[in-house]
Amino acid sequence: MFVRSLHTSDFRNLREVAYTPHPRVNVIFGDNGQGKTNLIESIFLLATQRSFRRSKLDDLVRFGCEKAEVIARICHGEVERRLAVQILTRPSRKIALCDGKSARSSDYFQGVHVVLFAPEDLLLPKGSPEERRRFLDRAIWNTCPSYLDEVRTYEQVLKSRNAVLKSMLAASGMRRRPSFGSDGELATVEHSEDSESLLSVYSEQLAVAGGRIIARRRHYLQTIAPQVEATFDRISRSGLRASLEYRPKVIGRDIEVASPSELQSILYEQLERDRKRDRIRGFTHSGPHGDDMVIGLDGRDAALHASQGQVRALVLALKITEIQHLFCLHGDPPVLLLDDVSSELDAQRNGYLFDFLRAMPSQVFITTTSPEHVKLDQDRLDVRMNHGGLWSDAVAS
Ligand SMILES: Nc1ncnc2c1ncn2[C@@H]1O[C@H](COP(=O)(O)OP(=O)(O)O)[C@@H](O)[C@H]1O
Numbered sequence: 449m450f451v452r453s454l455h456t457s458d459f460r461n462l463r464e465v466a467y468t469p470h471p472r473v474n475v476i477f478g479d480n481g482q483g484k485t486n487l488i489e490s491i492f493l494l495a496t497q498r499s500f501r502r503s504k505l506d507d508l509v510r511f512g513c514e515k516a517e518v519i520a521r522i523c524h525g526e527v528e529r530r531l532a533v534q535i536l537t538r539p540s541r542k543i544a545l546c547d548g549k550s551a552r553s554s555d556y557f558q559g560v561h562v563v564l565f566a567p568e569d570l571l572l573p574k575g576s577p578e579e580r581r582r583f584l585d586r587a588i589w590n591t592c593p594s595y596l597d598e599v600r601t602y603e604q605v606l607k608s609r610n611a612v613l614k615s616m617l618a619a620s621g622m623r624r625r626p627s628f629g630s631d632g633e634l635a636t637v638e639h640s641e642d643s644e645s646l647l648s649v650y651s652e653q654l655a656v657a658g659g660r661i662i663a664r665r666r667h668y669l670q671t672i673a674p675q676v677e678a679t680f681d682r683i684s685r686s687g688l689r690a691s692l693e694y695r696p697k698v699i700g701r702d703i704e705v706a707s708p709s710e711l712q713s714i715l716y717e718q719l720e721r722d723r724k725r726d727r728i729r730g731f732t733h734s735g736p737h738g739d740d741m742v743i744g745l746d747g748r749d750a751a752l753h754a755s756q757g758q759v760r761a762l763v764l765a766l767k768i769t770e771i772q773h774l775f776c777l778h779g780d781p782p783v784l785l786l787d788d789v790s791s792e793l794d795a796q797r798n799g800y801l802f803d804f805l806r807a808m809p810s811q812v813f814i815t816t817t818s819p820e821h822v823k824l825d826q827d828r829l830d831v832r833m834n835h836g837g838l839w840s841d842a843v844a845s
Pocket residue numbers: 459460461478479480481482483484485486487506507508509510511833
């Protein structure tokens with residue numbers, strides 16, 4: 449896939465930007481605070497209908513305006529489509545259009561694959577489990593568009609189940625603290641049959657939806673782990689071994705080898721075992737919403753034992769593997785969005801990254817304050833970002 453043209457209006461500080469990128473390497477340079485990341489964010493929004501920043505929809509609209517719009521012509525293979533995302537503030541909502549018409553997610557996202565590499569990613573091993581889950585889900589979604597619906601279904605059922613648990617907690621008057629019996633066991637409270645049977649229905653639905661997610665996450669990590677190990681070895685040349693380990697928040701036998709339907713049974717059994725505690729806590733304890741993955745170095749958790757340089761090399765290996773995996777899977781290179789990453793890497797790792805980018809036939813967008821540090825000389829277009837406006841005063845080659 450590549451972006452043939454991009455137009456933004458009132459998207460953050462990008463008032464009116466009309467941009468015809470190069471099909472290969474695009475360097476967006478300028479001082480800090482000019483709008484470089486905003487441009488990357490606009491492409492990401494178009495490709496995912498989400499921001500990668502923790503922003504509300506309204507934050508994307510230029511201060512004082514009521515509507516932001518990002519429009520792009522996207523090519524994959526022989527197909528060219530016009531994708532548009534509009535954000536409106538009154539009331540707050542998002543409209544996604546494909547060739548001027550509203551489209552189902554599966555049609556809109558067909559063939560649209562972007563991989564973002566931002567400085568925040570470099571904190572992944574040491575960040576929160578939520579960030580690692582987000583990384584994992586985004587990577588899986590790029591391999592399988594229906595995954596988004598699967599995650600949404602899970603989240604909806606989880607919300608419903610938690611609402612029942614919360615109302616049971618409120619009804620039992622145990623909102624403030626759990627009570628314990630004389631034997632130290634959590635006390636049992638009588639609940640209405642309706643709530644109990646509703647809980648059973650949601651447990652079953654949650655087990656079905658959750659089992660699918662566990663299977664996908666497990667499969668993805670098992671698939672990419674050997675490649676991450678090999679890539680890390682080439683980047684670091686340290687002889688240390690990188691590893692990826694899935695840590696699902698469900699205790700069961702043989703999680704690593706269980707079939708998808710067995711995973712559903714394992715999760716269901718866990719939900720049933722947790723039922724009493726869940727009622728007392730007022731939320732669902734077990735399930736993929738609590739999953740994690742451990743990025744390891746020589747058998748130890750990199751979050752606790754790796755140096756900053758090693759952590760960066762691990763994340764670089766993870767990102768490169770994600771991109772290569774997508775290319776192999778779809779036969780079409782994803783668009784790469786690199787937001788000021790080079791400044792965070794040392795010379796040797798930058799060298800590796802640029803060698804990789806030279807070899808990968810992707811369209812690349814790289815933001816930087818120093819374009820001379822981007823060591824890619826051919827098939828490249830530099831543009832300057834200044835106060836939310838794009839200037840193509842540099843040499844195109
Ligand atoms: N909704 C918005 N409306 C107008 N300006 C915004 C909005 N959101 C962010 N900005 C501005 O965008 C600028 C930061 O842009 P950014 O892309 O992060 O800069 P950089 O070039 O350093 O990557 C800041 O000046 C900020 O005030």
